[in-house]
Structure formats: structure tokens, C-alpha cells
Amino acid sequence: MKQIRLSGSGGQGVITAAIIMAEAAVAEGKEAVQTQSYGPEARGGASKAEVIISDAPIYHPKVTTPDLLLAMTQQAADKYIKDLAADGILVVDEDLVPNLPAHAHIVRVPITRMAVEEVGKDLFANIIALGVVTKLSGDVSLDAVREAVANRVPPATLEKNMQALELGFKAV
Numbered sequence: 001m002k003q004i005r006l007s008g009s010g011g012q013g014v015i016t017a018a019i020i021m022a023e024a025a026v027a028e029g030k031e032a033v034q035t036q037s038y039g040p041e042a043r044g045g046a047s048k049a050e051v052i053i054s055d056a057p058i059y060h061p062k063v064t065t066p067d068l069l070l071a072m073t074q075q076a077a078d079k080y081i082k083d084l085a086a087d088g089i090l091v092v093d094e095d096l097v098p099n100l101p102a103h104a105h106i107v108r109v110p111i112t113r114m115a116v117e118e119v120g121k122d123l124f125a126n127i128i129a130l131g132v133v134t135k136l137s138g139d140v141s142l143d144a145v146r147e148a149v150a151n152r153v154p155p156a157t158l159e160k161n162m163q164a165l166e167l168g169f170k171a172v
Contacts, residue, residue: 001054002139003063006129007080008072008093010038010045013126018049020130020152024144025053033061046075053139068137070129071097072111089136093125107136109171115164124164127153131168142169 004021006014015036022034031054038047050063069084070091071077077092081101084090092100094108109132115125127149134145146165153161 001052001056001058002068002137003066004051004053004068004070004133004137004139005048005063005066005080005083006050006070006072006133007046007048007076008070009075010047012047012072013123014047014070014072014129015049016152017126017130017133018051020145020148021133021140022051022053023152024134024140024148025051027148028140028144030055030140031058033058035061035063046079048076048080053137068133070133072125072129073097074099077101091129091132091136093129107132107172109168111168114167114171118167119160119164121160124160127161127164128168128171131165131170132172133168134165135169135172 006018008014018034022032025032033052036049052058065085068089072093074097077097089105090103091107093111111128112122112125115122149161
């Protein structure tokens with residue numbers, strides 16, 4: 001069983017990324033649970049989304065000790081690092097999390113900068129992050145995530161979202 005927490009601020013798309021990851025896991029025949037919470041501000045407030053992926057039934061739908069934590073903001077990194085498993089992986093947007101918490105396994109990726117410079121808009125940062133998480137977690141195949149992205153994003157943005165997914169996957 002793998003516990004994943006994606007965190008950031010409202011509007012960064014972490015909830016959408018978590019939904020896509022859970023849908024990809026289910027499409028591969030795995031068990032998956034996806035939960036989310038966000039502040040009352042919606043845009044700009046704290047937000048987190050969690051995914052549990054397992055080959056066996058999942059009896060408790062809440063992430064308690066994430067194996068992988070994505071932090072898209074400094075506030076998210078500071079708030080959620082305490083729950084991360086000792087051997088877990090912390091993934092940070094290196095431009096938005098300048099003060100790294102103490103942890104043994106940290107992966108720094110310029111997620112938002114890549115979205116702007118290589119895909120054209122920061123709104124693709126969540127899909128770049130999804131590519132990074134897909135590669136590092138190893139729980140769902142890139143093909144399953146591609147298909148889930150295709151089923152979830154507007155058709156007009158499909159090509160850019162696929163580019164973003166590949167960029168993230170290749171960034172680590």
C-alpha cells in the first residue's frame with residue numbers, strides 16, 4: 001500500500017492531480033482512495049489531496065504517514081513534513097519552497113518554472129508534478145496516467161497537458 005499526499009495552495013491543481021492518479025490506479029485494477037481538503041479561500045488558501053493505492057482492499061481511507069509528499073509551497077512543506085515517513089520522499093517545487101525542511105530524501109524540481117517556460121502557462125504545473133509523482137511512486141504506469149489525463153482535461157488543452165506530464169516524468 002502506498003500513501004501519497006499532494007499539497008500546495010488553492011488554484012495549483014493538486015486536487016485534480018490526485019483525482020487523475022487515483023483514476024489511473026483504478027484503471028489498472030488497483031484499489032484507490034482519494035480525499036481532499038482545502039481552506040475556505042479556494043484560491044490561495046492551503047489545499048491538500050491524498051491518494052492511497054493498494055493491491056488489497058483499503059480499510060482506512062485517510063493518509064496517516066505518507067510515503068511521498070509533494071509540497072508546491074513553503075507553507076505546505078512546513079505543515080506536512082512532520083507526517084512524512086522517515087524513508088519517504090519529499091518532492092518540492094524548488095522555486096516555491098526555498099527553505100527545505102530536514103529530511104533524508106528530498107527531490108527538488110522547478111515545477112512551476114518548467115510549466116511557464118516549457119509549456120507556456122503555470123496552470124500546467126499540476127500535471128508536471130503528476131509526472132514527477134508518477135515516476136517516483138512507481139505505483140501506476142505512465143500509460144495509465146496518460147489515459148486518465150486524457151479523460152479529465154479539456155480537449156483543447158490535451159496536447160499541452162501530455163507535454164507537461166512527459167516533462168515531469170523525465171525531470172527525475
